Amino acid sequence: MTSELQIFQDYIRQRGLRRTPEREEILREIFEVHGHFDVDGLYLQLKGKGSKVSKASIYRALPLFIDCGLIREVDFSDGHWHYEHIYGHADHNHLRCLGCGEIQEFEEPTLQLLEEQLAHKYHYQIKGHQLQVYGYCTACRLKDWGRQGV
Amino acid sequence: MTSELQIFQDYIRQRGLRRTPEREEILREIFEVHGHFDVDGLYLQLKGKGSKVSKASIYRALPLFIDCGLIREVDFSDGHWHYEHIYGHADHNHLRCLGCGEIQEFEEPTLQLLEEQLAHKYHYQIKGHQLQVYGYCTACRLKDWGRQGV
DNA sequence: ATGTAATTGAGAATTAATCTCGATAATAAC
């Protein structure tokens, strides 16, 4: 059994929830894919493999995976949530092109220090952060003559 | 005339758009309020003052204010966009309590350097960033016994 | 085996945001 599944099942047991084939199917699919995903894409992928899992179940399962630290929400400011693996992946942030939507991932270890400073200064228990940097990639900068200050 | 209005009118003229009482009303209201706001709150405030401005007009005006650098979108992960002044305010980020929603603002000047590094490394023209740090404030940590790892 | 209560799928409901369209009004040209 993969350790993602193990983590999830420990979480399930600990919370008095139930192991269901649907939840395992969804989790397995998520960890077979690399990179970001969203609800719609995940649903279509599962459907394409003959799965009968409903969107409602996906919407219900994702918060559990988030809660046990396997995945997290990512905001690409395009009207719906995206998600990505946390488990087994180095912490990273996203540089997004406002023109074409391309995503570059980058690491910024100093944010760990920032979290500790903030925890101390404001007496917070920090659970995480989201850093999105946005701008225009070279290709889009050359394309869009109309825009200002480019 | 306030300089926010001046900036907006320069922008309007430059783009061949039109000065309308609705847009000025909305802009004036935004800059009378301090702190964050959202479309619904802004609409109700205007309505409360007897304004006839429609929500559609607010939705249409905000992108203009964003485009000319007066305000920006802020993501509090609660299902809709929030906005805040940029003009006349130091760049800052948000520390949000997952329990009660309290927002602490903090400055982190090193992100300016990070932007420059990213611009160089990935050949991007950086337009801005969003950093949200989230966790639990002292009060919420004491309240929520049920949660884990608190 | 049985009881219970968590979970499911299907579709309705909700909600933020966008779009449509006829009416209005800001600007430019005369």
Place this chain on the structure above:
DNA sequence: GTTATTATCGAGATTAATTCTCAATTACAT
């Protein structure tokens, strides 16, 4: 000032992501 052009307006319809409802199912404890 008058007129023409067309951006902008308000109201309501539409879209799309997400959540909710509810009856049927099923995981788990006893």
